[in-house]
Amino acid sequence: MTSVEKRFPGRLPIRDGKVDMSHGSGGRASAQLIEELFLRHLDNDLLRRGDDSAQFGVPAGRMVMSTDCHVISPLFFPGGDIGALAVHGTLNDVAMSGATPLYLAAGFILEEGFPLADLERIVAGMAAAATAAGVPVVTGDTKVVEKGKGDGVFITTTGIGMVPPGVEIAGDRARPGDAILVSGTIGDHGVAIMSSRENLEFDTTITSDSAALHTLVAQVLGAAPDIHCLRDPTRGGLATTLNELARQSRVGMRIRESGIPVRGAVKSACELLGLDPLYVANEGKLVCICPAPQAAAALAAMRAHPLGGEAAVIGEVVEDPHHFVQMETTFGGQRIVDWLAGEQLPRIC
Amino acid sequence: MKYIEEFREQGLARNIAANIAAEVDPGREYRLMEFCGGHTHAIFRYGVQDLMPGNVGFIHGPGCPVCVLPMARIDLAIRLLREENVILCIYADLLRVPASGRQSLMKVKAEGADVRMVYSTQDALKIARENPGREVVFFAIGFETTTPPTAVAIRQARAENLGNFSVFCNHVLTPAAMTGLLDAPRAAGEEPVQIDGFLGPSHVSSIIGSRPYEFVPERYGKPVVIAGFEPLDVMQATLMLIRQLNEGRCEVENEYTRVVSREGNRKACDLVEQVFEVREQFEWRGLGHIAHSALRIRPEYADLDAERRFAALADADALIAADNKACECPSILRGAKKPVDCKLFGNGCTPETPMGSCMVSSEGACAAYWSYGRFRQDAQAASA
Numbered sequence: 218m219t220s221v222e223k224r225f226p227g228r229l230p231i232r233d234g235k236v237d238m239s240h241g242s243g244g245r246a247s248a249q250l251i252e253e254l255f256l257r258h259l260d261n262d263l264l265r266r267g268d269d270s271a272q273f274g275v276p277a278g279r280m281v282m283s284t285d286c287h288v289i290s291p292l293f294f295p296g297g298d299i300g301a302l303a304v305h306g307t308l309n310d311v312a313m314s315g316a317t318p319l320y321l322a323a324g325f326i327l328e329e330g331f332p333l334a335d336l337e338r339i340v341a342g343m344a345a346a347a348t349a350a351g352v353p354v355v356t357g358d359t360k361v362v363e364k365g366k367g368d369g370v371f372i373t374t375t376g377i378g379m380v381p382p383g384v385e386i387a388g389d390r391a392r393p394g395d396a397i398l399v400s401g402t403i404g405d406h407g408v409a410i411m412s413s414r415e416n417l418e419f420d421t422t423i424t425s426d427s428a429a430l431h432t433l434v435a436q437v438l439g440a441a442p443d444i445h446c447l448r449d450p451t452r453g454g455l456a457t458t459l460n461e462l463a464r465q466s467r468v469g470m471r472i473r474e475s476g477i478p479v480r481g482a483v484k485s486a487c488e489l490l491g492l493d494p495l496y497v498a499n500e501g502k503l504v505c506i507c508p509a510p511q512a513a514a515a516l517a518a519m520r521a522h523p524l525g526g527e528a529a530v531i532g533e534v535v536e537d538p539h540h541f542v543q544m545e546t547t548f549g550g551q552r553i554v555d556w557l558a559g560e561q562l563p564r565i566c
Numbered sequence: 567m568k569y570i571e572e573f574r575e576q577g578l579a580r581n582i583a584a585n586i587a588a589e590v591d592p593g594r595e596y597r598l599m600e601f602c603g604g605h606t607h608a609i610f611r612y613g614v615q616d617l618m619p620g621n622v623g624f625i626h627g628p629g630c631p632v633c634v635l636p637m638a639r640i641d642l643a644i645r646l647l648r649e650e651n652v653i654l655c656i657y658a659d660l661l662r663v664p665a666s667g668r669q670s671l672m673k674v675k676a677e678g679a680d681v682r683m684v685y686s687t688q689d690a691l692k693i694a695r696e697n698p699g700r701e702v703v704f705f706a707i708g709f710e711t712t713t714p715p716t717a718v719a720i721r722q723a724r725a726e727n728l729g730n731f732s733v734f735c736n737h738v739l740t741p742a743a744m745t746g747l748l749d750a751p752r753a754a755g756e757e758p759v760q761i762d763g764f765l766g767p768s769h770v771s772s773i774i775g776s777r778p779y780e781f782v783p784e785r786y787g788k789p790v791v792i793a794g795f796e797p798l799d800v801m802q803a804t805l806m807l808i809r810q811l812n813e814g815r816c817e818v819e820n821e822y823t824r825v826v827s828r829e830g831n832r833k834a835c836d837l838v839e840q841v842f843e844v845r846e847q848f849e850w851r852g853l854g855h856i857a858h859s860a861l862r863i864r865p866e867y868a869d870l871d872a873e874r875r876f877a878a879l880a881d882a883d884a885l886i887a888a889d890n891k892a893c894e895c896p897s898i899l900r901g902a903k904k905p906v907d908c909k910l911f912g913n914g915c916t917p918e919t920p921m922g923s924c925m926v927s928s929e930g931a932c933a934a935y936w937s938y939g940r941f942r943q944d945a946q947a948a949s950a
Contacts, residue, residue, distance in 0.1 A: 488570060493611075548797050549576045550613015555937040 469537020603929025775830025
């Protein structure tokens with residue numbers, strides 16, 4: 218650390234300083250921000266080399282790559298922050314192919330005037346999530362935009378991973394007769410975010426379910442190797458994910474409302490706001506579609522994992538030329554579960 | 567969710583369904599209009615129609631505030647944004663309502679107009695306090711349920727001397743809508759809509775009580791049962807209506823006794839009375855101009871009335887905007903046609919790209935049909 222102190226005139230004023238245009242200039246201020254803030258938290262051998270790219274060897278086989286942009290408001294919410302979310306979001310997109318994630322890259326767009334203390338909290342959140350997942354952030358970039366041209370912080374993360382031999386998971390592989398599973402309660406993330414939004418603050422015990430799902434995926438794949446589809450129901454919620462998969466696979470789906478796990482507090486918040494939990498976002502859940510004979514093994518494997526304790530079989534894939542998702546309601550009737558149109562908005566009356 | 571899930575319980579639903587099946591007269595049809603969008607939503611969301619015998623049908627009524635708002639009022643709001651550079655505070659449902667010239671508040675917002683989505687009138691007051699240099703206008707919409715909070719906001723703004731706040735009042739009255747619904751076809755020389763009885767408003771009745779509907783059985787000979795918005799409420803009220811029709815009774819009954827009394831919420835009604843007065847007439851989408859069917863802000867609060875405050879709204883009553891000619895929203899709102907009878911339904915008019923107002927709000931008949939009931943029509947087509 219002594220060499221760091223000699224290179225810069227003073228330490229980065231993390232406690233009360235703000236991001237300014239010089240932090241994105243590529244000059245000395247940029248270097249100081251990287252060294253004293255980003256590298257200090259995200260430290261690993263590849264990142265520390267300070268090259269423009271990270272070089273590493275990979276095993277032979279099929280590689281997957283995914284990227285995800287994060288523009289969430291508010292930046293800090295019950296159960297997480299944009300930093301941790303940026304790690305989980307991309308890791309999960311990689312994991313939904315059945316892959317083992319290996320490395321992450323992160324791009325930050327910072328708005329001039331953003332408090333360095335908040336940035337540090339976000340980078341620390343990102344580092345903790347990456348460390349817990351065992352996947353390092355090995356390269357990155359930072360740009361600063363003028364005040365008013367951004368919303369605090371935008372983060373883009375990219376991840377790569379390797380698919381184990383024999384695993385064939387894709388959105389178009391659902392077949393009539395397959396079982397549909399969900400790994401736990403739905404709607405937690407969306408409700409946690411809404412509870413902390415300006416104008417809508419309400420007290421709730423619900424925290425975001427933001428979590429990295431690749432170890433859960435590995436465990437389920439071990440028990441049910443012929444899984445056809447995996448997808449994390451983020452924006453648009455479970456309903457949107459099932460519609461996407463139905464359209465890609467050219468099938469229909471029948472689900473049972475009574476089988477879908479939803480926390481009481483999420484139900485209540487949705488009731489109050491006029492929302493439907495089926496359309497509310499998740500950040501730590503997955504939908505799994507597998508041949509019916511493997512459903513019991515997949516369910517048991519999910520439930521044995523800390524992130525899948527409340528997993529459930531919620532329905533099955535059927536033939537349907539319209540590719541509709543239909544639901545038997547708890548009330549005993551049938552309804553269609555459609556794509557989300559626009560944002561789900563609170564009703565007025 | 568105690569006190570909510572009890573009203574969505576499948577076992578009780580089956581019991582009521584069995585009673586309905588046992589009591590209906592197979593020799594007749596029961597055409598029941600559920601007045602409110604909240605009822606429509608519950609019927610589709612929970613699949614209530616599946617539990618009914620084939621001769622009991624629901625006609626979806628006009629009780630969706632967004633659906634009955636005439637296009638001219640959105641045109642006026644857009645004019646207000648463009649000519650007076652105000653901050654317009656709206657409930658989010660209004661964003662996608664089609665205006666003239668393929669405009670909507672969402673489109674003018676994207677062009678840079680300052681449209682803010684709020685969850686309550688209190689949010690609008692807060693925006694006014696935080697922006698003392700700007701004019702802040704609250705777009706007030708809704709039936710009697712949302713009127714008291716607007717009255718509170720107006721009185722609060724007066725008490726605080728909040729000089730930059732005003733209200734563009736579009737509040738409408740439910741009993742007048744029922745009159746319009748029952749009179750409109752006759753006035754237009756059309757066949758009257760075949761309605762055997764009404765599932766009466768839920769939340770609205772918590773404010774105005776059940777008494778204001780008594781003219782419906784008296785003058786028009788149609789029974790009314792005030793019904794809550796939960797699916798069991800809808801089913802129980804349907805059973806009560808069927809019993810009235812079978813027994814030849816015709817009166818206002820109240821299924822929603824846990825919330826609604828005959829007299830309503832006097833305090834809220836008094837508050838509304840202090841701030842608002844009844845307009846001579848007001849245009850309703852689908853129902854045309856209905857006398858004494860809407861509220862305006864009293865002269866005592868003229869400075870808080872956007873229609874008196876801004877030149878852009880000076881001729882508010884005179885502006886008439888024509889709906890898309892092929893749009894059947896007017897007939898659908900009167901219960902004369904079903905959404906699938908409209909040529910635009912699904913052909914360009916969907917919840918993503920609504921052309922008519924019934925497709926905008928999730929409480930609108932077309933949106934509910936599209937989102938929850940589409941497969942029925944396909945199943946019927948397949949079996950035909």
